Amino acid sequence: MGLSIGQVAREAAVNIQTIRYYERRGLMPAPRRTPSGYRQYMPDAVARLRFIKRAQDLGFSLEEIRDLLALRVRHGSACEAVEAKARAKAALVKQKIQELRRMQAALRRLVAACEAREPTGECPILELLEEGATVDA
Amino acid sequence: MGLSIGQVAREAAVNIQTIRYYERRGLMPAPRRTPSGYRQYMPDAVARLRFIKRAQDLGFSLEEIRDLLALRVRHGSACEAVEAKARAKAALVKQKIQELRRMQAALRRLVAACEAREPTGECPILELLEEGATVDA
DNA sequence: CTTGACCTTGTACCATGGTAGAGGCCTTAC
């Protein structure tokens, strides 16, 4: 009928234990069970797991990911709250992108310095990242 | 003469213990000591700490950051190795940026859906992130 | 010359995000 936890784990390339862990932590909904107690998943469980993994790679914590997944609009009732959360998250993502771009610029300059075989007494990375260091959060 | 660990901690907005921890982990060089054993830092220690914090926010582990800091070109001798590391890191950063952009697009679509007060039976986030899910690393 | 703020080392503890193993039940194939 549905997918077993092992099938889901294989398709999503995660550990079985991890799926159960996510269920405990509220990231995966508790699936239906067979009469004998086996978990039965719908195919979208695989998509959800892949989403979680991607979001994690992007630096979101499991708690944040739980929130992201909870942003699924429920009947328009909580729509404003959802919108606010989405906006906040988007702002955060935007900032991360900007910082990564600065990092990338620094890395590119380092590569260029290496290619140019400059005497390179100094490392551009530290200084370049310091440039934009007007953060305090 | 130099900065005390407390001064550095305050300026870089990190815990004193954290600085010592970084020293143990090889992210901060062991500074000179006063005759009585107090650590004495040069002002660039603050910059280094801020770099570490920024890199962490970008999703780099302490080990990766240690590597990044080690990329400081030493006399051109290890220049090719440094260049390769920088390139690899840049590729990784580029990928992260792309994924974050997809996440941002999903969030923006969600916001738009909220604003439009659509019936919003479905959440765009999960599906949109699934779109680009041609990853396996 | 003592009080308080600061420093030292060492060890222990915490949260997050898993991973592993024990002990036991289910299922399918021979």
Place this chain on the structure above:
DNA sequence: GTAAGGCCTCTACCATGGTACAAGGTCAAG
């Protein structure tokens, strides 16, 4: 009907990245 493999729960352990506390030395002010 029995063995292999999958699943169940529960508990314990691991790495990472800190944070806290104890016991004690240092230093500057009064």
